[in-house]
Amino acid sequence: xxxxxxxxxxxxxxxxxxxxxxxxxxxxxxxxxxxxxxxxxxxxxxxxxxxxxxxxxxxxxxxxxxxxxxxxxxxxxxxxxxxxxxxxxxxxxxxxxxxxxxxxxxxxxxxxxxxxxxxxxxxxxxxxxxxxxxxxxxxxxxxxxxxxxxxxxxxxxxxxxxxxxxxxxxxxxxxxxxxxxxxxxxxxxxxxxxxxxxxxxxxxxxxxxxxxxxxxxxxxxxxxxxxxxxxxxxxxxxxxxxxxxxxxxxx
Numbered sequence: 455x456x457x458x459x460x461x462x463x464x465x466x467x468x469x470x471x472x473x474x475x476x477x478x479x480x481x482x483x484x485x486x487x488x489x490x491x492x493x494x495x496x497x498x499x500x501x502x503x504x505x506x507x508x509x510x511x512x513x514x515x516x517x518x519x520x521x522x523x524x525x526x527x528x529x530x531x532x533x534x535x536x537x538x539x540x541x542x543x544x545x546x547x548x549x550x551x552x553x554x555x556x557x558x559x560x561x562x563x564x565x566x567x568x569x570x571x572x573x574x575x576x577x578x579x580x581x582x583x584x585x586x587x588x589x590x591x592x593x594x595x596x597x598x599x600x601x602x603x604x605x606x607x608x609x610x611x612x613x614x615x616x617x618x619x620x621x622x623x624x625x626x627x628x629x630x631x632x633x634x635x636x637x638x639x640x641x642x643x644x645x646x647x648x649x650x651x652x653x654x655x656x657x658x659x660x661x662x663x664x665x666x667x668x669x670x671x672x673x674x675x676x677x678x679x680x681x682x683x684x685x686x687x688x689x690x691x692x693x694x695x696x697x698x699x700x701x702x703x704x705x
Contacts (some may be wrong), residue, residue: 458696459684460485463533465526467516467573468543470497472643473593475672477540480681482507486538489529491516493543502607505671508533516543516569519576526576535581538684541570541615542593551606559607574622578631588631589684592619593676594695596637596703612637616695623693632692634683639699666701 464481470492478488483504489506491514492498499511510532513596514525545565547558549674570592582588595604598612616635623633640661662669679698682688697703 458485458686459538459681462486462537462684463489463528463529463535464496464538464540464684465489465491465536465573466540466542467491467514467569468493469540470494470511473638473641473673473676474540474542475501476677477542477680478502478505478509480512480538480674480677481538481684482509484681484685486684487533489525489533489536491525491543511565514543516541516573517564519572522572522576523580526573528578530581535585536577537582537585537587538589538591539573539582540591540593540680540684541573543569543579544593544595546605546608548604550604554607562607562611566608567614570615571618571705574633578626582626582631583629586629587629589688590619590622590626590631590633591683592633592635593680594619594635594637596639596697596699599637599695599697599705600703619695620693627692632688633681634688634691634693635695636676636679636683637695637697637699637703638671638676639665639697639702641673641676644675649668664702665699667702671698671700 464486466478469478469490478490482488487507488509490498490502491512495513495565500513502509512525515521589675594615597609
């Protein structure tokens with residue numbers, strides 16, 4: 455497998471820590487310059503500074519069209535045209551649906567789905583369509599494919615990401631731009647820690663036992679698949695939804 459990304463510029467949202475940071479590191483290791491975008495500018499800058507390629511930390515609230523547009527322009531000035539976009543920024547509160555509030559629903563929609571739509575529109579318009587080149591990877595979730603107790607509205611937003619990605623892939627194919635969706639299963643991140651810190655007992659222990667490979671994913675497990683989809687090896691893949699779940703879900 456060849457995942458050389460020399461000369462490419464990648465924009466990764468929610469990349470200050472967790473899965474996003476692992477994706478940024480994997481793309482940089484393959485040779486890409488990376489714009490590490492995060493709501494926390496200090497974390498974004500620290501993550502970018504540790505990468506082996508020319509990279510930049512960019513504060514970005516993906517739910518703000520104006521802030522995303524300004525960030526995309528700044529990335530173009532600092533690193534060059536964006537040819538890889540990974541929409542990883544996400545938000546969740548794990549609770550029963552009947553305990554959830556409209557304020558939480560709005561934030562879930564704004565970050566998880568609208569944020570990806572905003573970033574795609576901005577990068578496509580400014581960089582990818584004019585150059586007729588690009589790789590888009592949207593981070594969904596297996597919750598969007600099969601549902602997840604305690605994550606009703608989160609699951610709905612991630613189901614929207616899957617549907618949006620498929621349509622985007624159809625419309626952008628004429629411009630030689632691919633769009634695919636990666637759906638992580640349970641992954642060892644602060645978000646999963648809402649189910650408890652102990653990985654061997656309680657709900658997290660039950661999750662691990664339900665996974666055929668008998669462990670939660672590590673962020674780099676997700677990053678490896680994203681890097682493949684961003685590479686020339688995946689040039690003929692578009693509109694696909696790929697679960698990275700240790701076999702928890704199979705299609």
